[in-house]
Amino acid sequence: xxxxxxxxxxxNFEYDSALNVVEGVKQPEQISNFYLExxxxxxxxxxxxxxxxxxILHGDRVMLSRAITLVESSRFDHQRKAQQVxxxxxxxxxxxxxxxxTGVPGAGKSTTxxxxxxxxxxxxxxxxxxxxxxxxxxSKGSILGDKTRMEELSTDPNAFIRPSPSAGSLGGVARxxxxxxxxxxxxxxxxxxxxxxxxxxxxxxxxxxxxxFLLLQxxxxxxxxxxxxxxxxxxADMIAINKSDIDIEKSKLSAQQYRxxxxxxxxxxxxxxxxxxxxxxxxxxxxxxxxxxxTEYVAFTKQNGYFYxxxxxxxxxxxxxxxENTLKERFYATPGMEERLxxxxxxxxxxxxxxxxxxxQLIAAATN
Numbered sequence: 221x222x223x224x225x226x227x228x229x230x231x232n233f234e235y236d237s238a239l240n241v242v243e244g245v246k247q248p249e250q251i252s253n254f255y256l257e258x259x260x261x262x263x264x265x266x267x268x269x270x271x272x273x274x275x276i277l278h279g280d281r282v283m284l285s286r287a288i289t290l291v292e293s294s295r296f297d298h299q300r301k302a303q304q305v306x307x308x309x310x311x312x313x314x315x316x317x318x319x320x321x322t323g324v325p326g327a328g329k330s331t332t333x334x335x336x337x338x339x340x341x342x343x344x345x346x347x348x349x350x351x352x353x354x355x356x357x358x359s360k361g362s363i364l365g366d367k368t369r370m371e372e373l374s375t376d377p378n379a380f381i382r383p384s385p386s387a388g389s390l391g392g393v394a395r396x397x398x399x400x401x402x403x404x405x406x407x408x409x410x411x412x413x414x415x416x417x418x419x420x421x422x423x424x425x426x427x428x429x430x431x432x433f434l435l436l437q438x439x440x441x442x443x444x445x446x447x448x449x450x451x452x453x454x455x456a457d458m459i460a461i462n463k464s465d466i467d468i469e470k471s472k473l474s475a476q477q478y479r480x481x482x483x484x485x486x487x488x489x490x491x492x493x494x495x496x497x498x499x500x501x502x503x504x505x506x507x508x509x510x511x512x513x514x515t516e517y518v519a520f521t522k523q524n525g526y527f528y529x530x531x532x533x534x535x536x537x538x539x540x541x542x543x544e545n546t547l548k549e550r551f552y553a554t555p556g557m558e559e560r561l562x563x564x565x566x567x568x569x570x571x572x573x574x575x576x577x578x579x580x581q582l583i584a585a586a587t588n
Contacts, residue, residue: 269301273308276407281380284407288382291396291403306399309406314531316348316405317518320426322416322452323436328462329415332436332501332510334370339507340411341378348404349373349381350397351415380409398429398538427455428537431527432514436462439474453478454485456494458513464498465505471498490526492517554586 267275267286275283290302323329330351337347349370373379382404384397401412416426427433435456453459459478464471478496488494495513499506521527551557564578573581 269304269308272305276305276309276403277312279408281407284380284403285382287403288400291399292384302399306402309403313402313405316401316410316412317432317514318401318412318414318430319514320414320416320430320433321436322426322433323462324438327436327438328501329436330370332460332462332499332507333413333415334373335501335504335507336511337370337373337379337413338376339504339511341373341376345378345411346409347373347376347379348401348407348409348412349379349415350400350404350412351381351383352397380404380407398534401429428534431521431530432517433457434510434514435459437474437478438463439467439470453481454488457490457492457517458494458510459496460499460506460510461496462499462501465500465503468498490517490521490530491524492520551583551586557582557586560585 267283272283272287272290276287287302287305290298290305293299293302321329321333333349333351337349340347370381374381382400384400397414401414404412414426414430433456435452435458437459439461459475459482461471461475461478475496475498482494482496497506497509497513499510501507518527521530560582564573564582567573568575568578
């Protein structure tokens with residue numbers, strides 16, 4: 221052990237060591253004060269409804285994006301503000317062609333949209349792409365990576381890509397997609413493409429918000445009987461066999477099988493004969509022909525009145541769905557409902573009450 225004299229000597233001893241702290245140049249802050257001040261200003265100056273509407277009508281994409289964020293928000297004050305924006309934009313909407321694109325994972329939906337989109341912007345069309353990304357059932361998060369799969373289109377000045385989380389909505393179609401379509405149309409986009417997450421029985425939800433529904437298929441994914449099983453085929457206005465340049469003969473065979481399957485379906489209300497064609501988004505094969513069929517369909521259905529009838533029916537469906545969603549939200553927002561639900565679940569698990577009777581009691585409590 222050191223005595224008092226040693227301690228005093230040791231404390232006064234200066235020596236060179238790697239552990240010595242040498243005063244150096246002060247490091248800059250990781251985030252600049254200028255950036256932080258700008259962020260504070262933005263947070264303090266939330267745009268008003270009038271500013272959002274004016275910006276949207278003048279094609280301001282920043283205002284459009286902020287309005288879409290309000291639409292997607294679950295906060296009550298954001299929802300109320302979003303509805304005011306939508307109401308004022310409504311008279312300026314409805315003038316676009318709404319195209320839905322779906323297909324099995326790996327069918328090339330994003331690549332097809334980019335190829336079609338670049339062709340359209342090259343023809344001076346203004347294109348909005350609403351790419352619906354699947355939300356995780358566990359984390360509720362989404363990757364939102366569609367912009368990375370559409371590198372060229374995402375930098376095109378005539379294109380606007382907005383990835384949105386599906387948030388558990390039916391068929392992977394975000395609940396607010398219909399309202400976002402209206403905002404994009406008010407902003408001057410004459411073509412709106414809605415990309416869904418994948419094919420399935422619930423994908424008919426996408427059919428309820430677009431004018432033309434394109435189903436992308438791959439060769440050798442099913443014969444005529446397999447096609448009949450897929451209810452989505454009854455909703456398709458066109459079927460395209462993508463990646464057909466890989467094996468043209470197999471693609472032709474698959475196309476003929478789908479045509480045979482379609483012959484077994486009744487004539488659609490539109491009286492449109494559903495075409496089946498080959499395409500390759502990678503090599504741009506058939507992309508122009510796809511758009512030609514879209515415009516041909518729009519002209520055909522406008523002439524026989526089905527185009528307008530379909531949009532009216534879609535609006536009525538929105539009314540019904542909105543009522544159902546609103547009633548559901550108000551049910552769960554009823555004071556004390558969380559505790560009642562927990563008790564009802566315990567009663568059901570312990571066989572003290574049936575699920576039907578418990579539901580009736582909860583509904584009665586929410587409506588009284």
